[in-house]
Every structure is written in C-alpha cells, then in structure tokens.
Amino acid sequence: MADIAWFADIGAGDVATVGGKNASLGEMYSNLTSEGIAVPNGFATTASAYRAFIDENDLAEALTGLVTEIDADSTVLIENARRMRDLIMHGTFSSSFEQEVLAAYHELSGHGEPVPVAVRSSATAEDLPNASFAGQQESYLMVIGDSELLSSIQKAFSSLFTARAISYRTDMGFDHMAVALSVGVQHMVRADSGVSGVMFTLDPDTGFRDVIVIDSIWGLGENIVQGRSTPDEFHVHKPAMRNGFDSITRTIIGEKELTMRYSEEGHRLVNEPTRAELRRTKTLNSSEGMLLARWG
Numbered sequence: 001m002a003d004i005a006w007f008a009d010i011g012a013g014d015v016a017t018v019g020g021k022n023a024s025l026g027e028m029y030s031n032l033t034s035e036g037i038a039v040p041n042g043f044a045t046t047a048s049a050y051r052a053f054i055d056e057n058d059l060a061e062a063l064t065g066l067v068t069e070i071d072a073d074s075t076v077l078i079e080n081a082r083r084m085r086d087l088i089m090h091g092t093f094s095s096s097f098e099q100e101v102l103a104a105y106h107e108l109s110g111h112g113e114p115v116p117v118a119v120r121s122s123a124t125a126e127d128l129p130n131a132s133f134a135g136q137q138e139s140y141l142m143v144i145g146d147s148e149l150l151s152s153i154q155k156a157f158s159s160l161f162t163a164r165a166i167s168y169r170t171d172m173g174f175d176h177m178a179v180a181l182s183v184g185v186q187h188m189v190r191a192d193s194g195v196s197g198v199m200f201t202l203d204p205d206t207g208f209r210d211v212i213v214i215d216s217i218w219g220l221g222e223n224i225v226q227g228r229s230t231p232d233e234f235h236v237h238k239p240a241m242r243n244g245f246d247s248i249t250r251t252i253i254g255e256k257e258l259t260m261r262y263s264e265e266g267h268r269l270v271n272e273p274t275r276a277e278l279r280r281t282k283t284l285n286s287s288e289g290m291l292l293a294r295w296g
C-alpha cells in the first residue's frame with residue numbers, strides 16, 4: 001500500500017486508512033473546492049506507513065512493555081509516556097517513505113520554494129472506525145522544508161504516546177497498540193495576518209439546530225482550540241438565511257486576549273497580547289459572517 005494519499009483521493013470511507021480528521025479534509029477538498037471554497041490542498045501519510053515504521057524499528061515489544069507497566073501502576077504514566085516518545089523519536093524512516101513524502105511535498109510546493117504546511121495528527125484504529133481521537137495528538141504549524149517536515153511527522157507519530165493520549169485510550173478501553181497514526185500535510189493558510197475561527201452548524205451548548213454559531217479571533221486559531229482566548233461569537237438564524245435575509249441575530253465581542261502569528265525572525269510562532277483596539281473590534285463584518293454561514 002502507498003505510504004501517502006492525496007486529499008483528492010480520500011474521503012469518509014477511508015477513516016481506517018487516514019483517520020477521521022484526514023478523511024474529513026479529503027471530503028472537504030473534493031466536495032467544496034468545486035463550490036468555490038478554497039480548501040488548501042495536501043496529502044496524508046497512511047496508517048500502514050505508521051505500522052511499518054513501528055515494525056521496521058522493532059518498537060512494538062518495547063512499547064507494549066511500557067504500556068503494560070502503566071496498566072499495572074498508573075504512577076509511572078508520565079515517565080513511561082516520555083520513554084515511549086523517545087523510542088519513536090530515535091527511530092528512522094525507511095528511504096522509500098522519505099522519498100514518497102518528500103516527492104509529494106515538492107509537488108505541493110510546485111517544485112519551487114518549499115511552502116509552509118500544517119502537519120496534523122489523525123489517529124485511527126482498523127477495528128474502531130467510529131472512535132474519536134480528536135484533540136489527543138499533536139499538530140505543528142508553519143513547517144517549512146524537507147528536514148523540518150520529516151521531523152514534524154516523526155514528532156506527530158510520537159504524540160500517540162503523550163500521557164493525555166494514553167489516559168484517554170485507557171479510559172475508553174482501546175488497545176494502545178491497535179491504534180495507528182496518519183499525518184496530514186496541508187498547505188498552510190497565513191491566517192496569522194487575518195482571522196481564524198470555528199463554525200458550528202448547530203448550537204454546541206444547547207443542540208438547537210436552527211442556528212449556526214461562528215467563533216473567531218485574530219491570528220491563528222490555536223488560541224481558540226486551546227481555550228487561551230475568548231473569541232467573538234456570531235449566531236446566524238438558519239430559516240431566515242434560507243429565505244434570503246442577513247440573519248445574524250446575536251453578536252458577542254470577545255476579549256480576544258492573545259494573537260498567535262508567525263515571526264519571520266527565528267522562524268517561529270509567537271503568542272502576543274492583542275492590541276487594545278483590536279480587542280474592541282469585531283473580527284468579522286456582517287457580510288463575512290453570512291458568507292461563512294452559507295458555506296456551512
């Protein structure tokens with residue numbers, strides 16, 4: 001089986017191969033691009049590529065032993081999780097895997113200067129296609145260049161064994177060694193110079209289905225995901241929208257305490273206090289909010 005799959009070639013039926021997150025990205029790329037929604041292109045490493053990495057580096061026995069120790073004595077969770085990540089970080093990729101990943105990355109870059117990408121973890125289990133592993137593994141933003149990409153993929157592999165991820169699988173009764181990791185590599189949108197957010201097609205607090213809720217902040221959206229910044233919140237009434245009305249019924253200006261952006265100096269992400277005038281300013285105007293809602 002190929003080590004990578006392009007977003008155009010994967011969808012909802014490929015969760016066991018590329019995990020739920022990457023399967024959803026494939027669905028979005030294939031179905032929304034034709035509607036004029038600019039979903040960034042990318043590719044995913046496959047679950048079989050992760051399993052081959054574990055086999056080729058003879059890691060299964062050592063990882064299983066460390067997990068078994070945790071099952072017997074939870075006080076060793078932090079230390080054993082670190083040791084498991086170290087084992088993965090000291091492994092090596094096969095030359096065929098590296099070549100396939102880098103060929104895809106160079107194609108994504110148009111065979112020119114390397115483009116920045118987001119490297120996103122997507123866990124999966126063949127026997128548990130409907131299991132959710134959302135938020136348990138790590139993702140990396142503004143990754144640029146061959147060596148940084150390969151290093152980020154390896155770090156994503158190792159994040160399958162953070163203490164948080166191990167605890168989650170233990171609580172859910174999942175076999176740690178049956179879970180694999182797919183890594184999505186997606187052209188990075190420079191949202192750090194604009195606005196990022198999350199859109200819910202129903203009210204996430206009440207489950208009310210006639211409203212769309214949009215949360216947005218300045219800069220990269222990581223501060224929403226991690227709960228570090230209070231976003232602006234926009235509520236759009238679906239029935240009125242379907243009848244052609246601009247139907248933002250509620251607007252809450254959030255504190256937007258922090259702004260994450262990419263610093264050219266040192267090639268790193270920085271998280272800074274949001275300027276006072278931006279904290280008081282809406283991140284989306286009415287037309288932008290309605291456009292997002294119609295896409296939803």
